[in-house]
Amino acid sequence: MIKATSVSKTYNNGKVEALKNVSVDIRNGEFAVILGASGSGKSTLMNMLSGLERPDCGKITVEGTDITELNEKQLTAFRRDNVGFVFQQYYLLPHLSVESNVKLGADIARNKNYMPIIDALGLCDKLRAKPSELSGGEQQRVCIARALAKNPKILFLDEPTGALDEKTGRAVLDCIMREKTRRGFTMIMVTHNRNIGETAQTVIEMNSGEIIDTHAVSRQKSAYEIGW
């Protein structure tokens, strides 16, 4: 369970209030989508919940541990052992093959059995390819494979389909959802695409650094049933 209590974050010496007194609860195994317009604080919230950044005030507990009280070393260990990340930009190592990029994630968790993940993401015939030889959708699937190969308890995705066209975006979202169902990790996805909210169990809606609505989705749709 991830629990944020009265979390605030400012930038530029307090001039930008990115998060204002935000509280949120996310259950283990839940798929939550954080929705909101550009600049509403979605990425900031994700960065706080995942221990990438620290709030100015407030408390964030993950499985009962207050991650805001961890020192840098402990926070790095927390991220290593618990969380996986997928971003809009791919951040793959350009000189490494698909397999080696995925292995980077696997090695962190001493996971020798990463080939099934590469297979599940449909990348078996691209093992030796370099990122520059892949399409955007393929590169994003490598990022997902790399994140999953480290066996995260929580997968955070920030606009994972943001750089993809509709057809490729749907295919990548479908891959993400299938792996979520298969493995049962907790998943928190940031997007400004309101349609993607219909694929989640819970939608958390943000505006101007605040959560303005949280609701359960009555029937989760597949990546191919939603609008785009």
Ligand SMILES: Nc1ncnc2c1ncn2[C@@H]1O[C@H](COP(=O)(O)OP(=O)(O)O)[C@@H](O)[C@H]1O
């Ligand atoms: N590192 C930063 N330095 C200064 N301002 C930032 C930084 N990160 C985010 N902001 C500001 O905080 C607000 C929320 O940003 P962000 O969380 O990235 O929104 P979203 O992900 O919803 O687009 C915006 O006004 C943004 O410009």
Ligand SMILES: [Mg+2]
């Ligand atoms: Mg963002």
